[in-house]
Amino acid sequence: MTIQExxxxxxxxxxxxxxxxxxxxxxxxxxxxxxxxxxxxxxxSKIAVAAVLIVAVYHLRQAGVLDFIGTPLVKASEAVGRGxxxxxxxLLLAVVLAAALIxxxxxxxxxxxxAISVLIYICLGLGLNVVVGLAGLLDLGYIAFYGVGAYAxxxxxxxxxxxxxxxxxxxxxxxxxxxxxxGFPTLRMRGDYLAIVTLGFGEIVRLILNNWMTxxxxxxxxxxxPRPDFFGYNFASxxxxxxxxxxxxxxxxxxxYRLNHSRIGxxxxxxxxxxxxxxxxxxxxFLLKLLAYAMGATFAGLAGAFFASRMRFVGPxxxxxxxxxxxxxxxxxGGMGSIPGVILGVLVLVALPELFRDFELYRMLxxxxxxxxxxxxxxxGLWPAKRVGRRxxxxx
Amino acid sequence: MNQDxxxxxxxxRNVVSAYGRIRxxxxxxxxxxxxxxxxxxxxxGAGKSTTLMTMCxxxxxxxGDIFYKGERINxxxxxxLPTRGLCQVPEGRRxxxxxxxxENLDMGAFFRRDSAGIKEDxxxxxxxxxxxxxxxxxxxxxxxxxxxxxxxxxxxxxxxPRVLLLxxxxxxxxxxxxxxIFDIIATINGQGVTVVLVEQNANLALxxxxxxxxxxxxxxxxxxxxxxxxxxxxxxxxxLGE
Ligand SMILES: Nc1ncnc2c1ncn2[C@@H]1O[C@H](COP(=O)(O)OP(=O)(O)OP(=O)(O)O)[C@@H](O)[C@H]1O
Ligand SMILES: [Mg+2]
Numbered sequence: 001m002t003i004q005e006x007x008x009x010x011x012x013x014x015x016x017x018x019x020x021x022x023x024x025x026x027x028x029x030x031x032x033x034x035x036x037x038x039x040x041x042x043x044x045s046k047i048a049v050a051a052v053l054i055v056a057v058y059h060l061r062q063a064g065v066l067d068f069i070g071t072p073l074v075k076a077s078e079a080v081g082r083g084x085x086x087x088x089x090x091l092l093l094a095v096v097l098a099a100a101l102i103x104x105x106x107x108x109x110x111x112x113x114x115a116i117s118v119l120i121y122i123c124l125g126l127g128l129n130v131v132v133g134l135a136g137l138l139d140l141g142y143i144a145f146y147g148v149g150a151y152a153x154x155x156x157x158x159x160x161x162x163x164x165x166x167x168x169x170x171x172x173x174x175x176x177x178x179x180x181x182x183g184f185p186t187l188r189m190r191g192d193y194l195a196i197v198t199l200g201f202g203e204i205v206r207l208i209l210n211n212w213m214t215x216x217x218x219x220x221x222x223x224x225x226p227r228p229d230f231f232g233y234n235f236a237s238x239x240x241x242x243x244x245x246x247x248x249x250x251x252x253x254x255x256x257y258r259l260n261h262s263r264i265g266x267x268x269x270x271x272x273x274x275x276x277x278x279x280x281x282x283x284x285x286f287l288l289k290l291l292a293y294a295m296g297a298t299f300a301g302l303a304g305a306f307f308a309s310r311m312r313f314v315g316p317x318x319x320x321x322x323x324x325x326x327x328x329x330x331x332x333x334g335g336m337g338s339i340p341g342v343i344l345g346v347l348v349l350v351a352l353p354e355l356f357r358d359f360e361l362y363r364m365l366x367x368x369x370x371x372x373x374x375x376x377x378x379x380x381g382l383w384p385a386k387r388v389g390r391r392x393x394x395x396x
Numbered sequence: 397m398n399q400d401x402x403x404x405x406x407x408x409r410n411v412v413s414a415y416g417r418i419r420x421x422x423x424x425x426x427x428x429x430x431x432x433x434x435x436x437x438x439x440x441g442a443g444k445s446t447t448l449m450t451m452c453x454x455x456x457x458x459x460g461d462i463f464y465k466g467e468r469i470n471x472x473x474x475x476x477l478p479t480r481g482l483c484q485v486p487e488g489r490r491x492x493x494x495x496x497x498x499e500n501l502d503m504g505a506f507f508r509r510d511s512a513g514i515k516e517d518x519x520x521x522x523x524x525x526x527x528x529x530x531x532x533x534x535x536x537x538x539x540x541x542x543x544x545x546x547x548x549x550x551x552x553x554x555x556x557p558r559v560l561l562l563x564x565x566x567x568x569x570x571x572x573x574x575x576x577i578f579d580i581i582a583t584i585n586g587q588g589v590t591v592v593l594v595e596q597n598a599n600l601a602l603x604x605x606x607x608x609x610x611x612x613x614x615x616x617x618x619x620x621x622x623x624x625x626x627x628x629x630x631x632x633x634x635x636l637g638e
Contacts, residue, residue, distance in 0.1 A: 263506070270503050273492035280452060280486060282478035282507035282555065 127299030136272025141202025149304025175301025221315025335381025493537025504554030
């Protein structure tokens with residue numbers, strides 16, 4: 001590293017820390033009695049010391065001083081990576097699946113709870129990934145389909161006594177239909193306009209759920225939704241519910257994988273890249289965009305039905321814009337269009353806020369900071385979609 | 397040879413196309429016969445690209461008729477036309493930037509189901525553009541301009557077109573590459589593909605084509621044998637820069 005580079009590094013660190021102080025002071029320092037500094041300083045000094053240490057270590061590593069630790073570490077991680085690449089994919093998948101299967105045996109109530117919400121978000125993320133990642137249609141009202149699925153199960157089971165397993169496909173279908181309803185008028189729109197219309201759609205659905213008292217019981221929500229049961233066995237415990245959503249998530253992963261590698265998936269990608277060119281190549285863009293909305297909504301509908309049965313309660317406040325934004329963040333952060341990426345994105349964004357529970361007040365601040373850092377360091381996502389010529393290469 | 401007695405493979409009769417209220421084509425009639433190269437030349441904004449897009453029904457004709465293989469195709473969906481052998485390489489290439497070269501070529505054969513034939517055509521395209529074979533795993537968007545042009549043409553060839561519409565294939569290419577592209581157009585034509593060629597480079601286009609149409613603000617102002625247009629003093633002055 002040249003002197004100049006190192007100077008630039010330290011100057012930007014200084015500027016960054018100063019900016020952070022300016023941000024932190026009003027947050028912590030404004031008290032009823034006026035502006036005070038001691039608490040701000042207590043927090044700031046720790047962070048500043050940590051940042052300086054990190055930069056110093058980085059500096060030393062660049063200079064090669066730490067090679068005696070670093071080199072063996074790099075060698076080890078390379079060896080692990082090589083082993084990873086040599087192992088067949090099915091083996092890795094089997095290990096992951098086995099771990100997922102025995103997980104509830106080792107996790108407590110809290111662990112199961114977090115795992116269930118991870119799996120729900122995996123379904124949502126993968127569904128949104130079809131719309132945003134593959135077909136390239138920005139959808140900011142995606143959570144509406146989750147709501148449709150949840151209310152579909154709640155109402156059908158309470159009013160008609162239908163079982164969870166009958167309602168599951170119905171909820172998925174109703175969500176798919178509402179996907180078509182929003183898809184249809186927006187098909188001619190692109191980019192920003194599409195985002196705003198879908199945002200509006202999401203809010204409309206939420207407002208309907210909130211205000212249609214006779215059907216949805218308004219803001220009070222619907223109580224006493226039955227848990228799923230299977231030939232007399234009731235999925236009452238959290239760990240048994242975990243297996244239900246694990247099944248739905250595995251189904252989602254398989255379905256999205258198949259879609260991804262099908263002609264339809266390829267056509268979606270072509271539409272994302274250049275709609276007119278896709279049309280000139282014989283892709284029915286109208287039908288395929290509608291299909292993308294419908295498929296994406298289907299998985300949200302499945303997850304929604306499960307959510308209603310797991311909470312035994314649905315209310316409109318579960319389906320706000322923030323949720324849509326959260327799912328979108330998981331997809332973008334993980335890597336658009338990549339299945340392992342989306343799963344990783346979900347894990348990070350669900351697990352992080354849980355890890356930071358100790359920080360209490362600063363939880364969301366830390367969360368936001370980590371999110372920004374990750375996007376700066378890995379703009380294409382944690383696990384970007386791999387692009388190699390699939391079909392023709394395989395034929396050779 | 398009396399051309400009017402033959403049945404054209406592609407024909408526009410008094411076609412009017414509009415973007416909103418603005419009429420970009422003001423009643424265009426032109427004929428393309430099987431096996432020939434026809435060029436359409438004209439100034440910027442004359443409506444050349446619009447003509448090609450109207451042939452593919454991406455821009456809908458508001459008046460007039462489009463005939464392809466003797467059949468009126470005004471109401472055929474644009475995605476159905478490649479399956480019938482009418483394919484376009486649009487202006488500015490419009491390849492799929494985040495798909496690999498092979499995937500781009502695959503998209504050209506999207507509607508086809510004969511995997512053996514697709515594989516054969518893939519080899520044919522790679523033989524025609526050896527550069528693409530070298531780069532087959534590279535993302536389309538990272539190719540150079542010339543390579544992208546080759547990819548766009550190769551992609552269209554993957555649909556086994558009867559009629560190929562080319563919109564400014566020489567745009568932004570170095571002279572040597574332009575010559576190469578025109579040689580390939582002649583080769584493709586020699587393999588029995590009818591070509592409609594829109595070009596800024598009127599000189600080369602008229603040398604390559606058998607017949608030509610001159611477009612001016614949405615109307616055909618002249619049509620003739622290419623060699624006659626090439627020696628027409630008005631054309632030389634207006635489009636060949638003399
Ligand atoms: N999408 C559009 N919306 C509105 N007007 C358009 C659109 N596309 C083209 N036009 C207009 O239609 C006319 C013809 O455009 P066209 O693209 O066909 O010209 P061109 O002959 O291909 O020109 P160039 O040689 O510059 O490519 C122009 O006046 C242009 O401004
Ligand atoms: Mg043009």
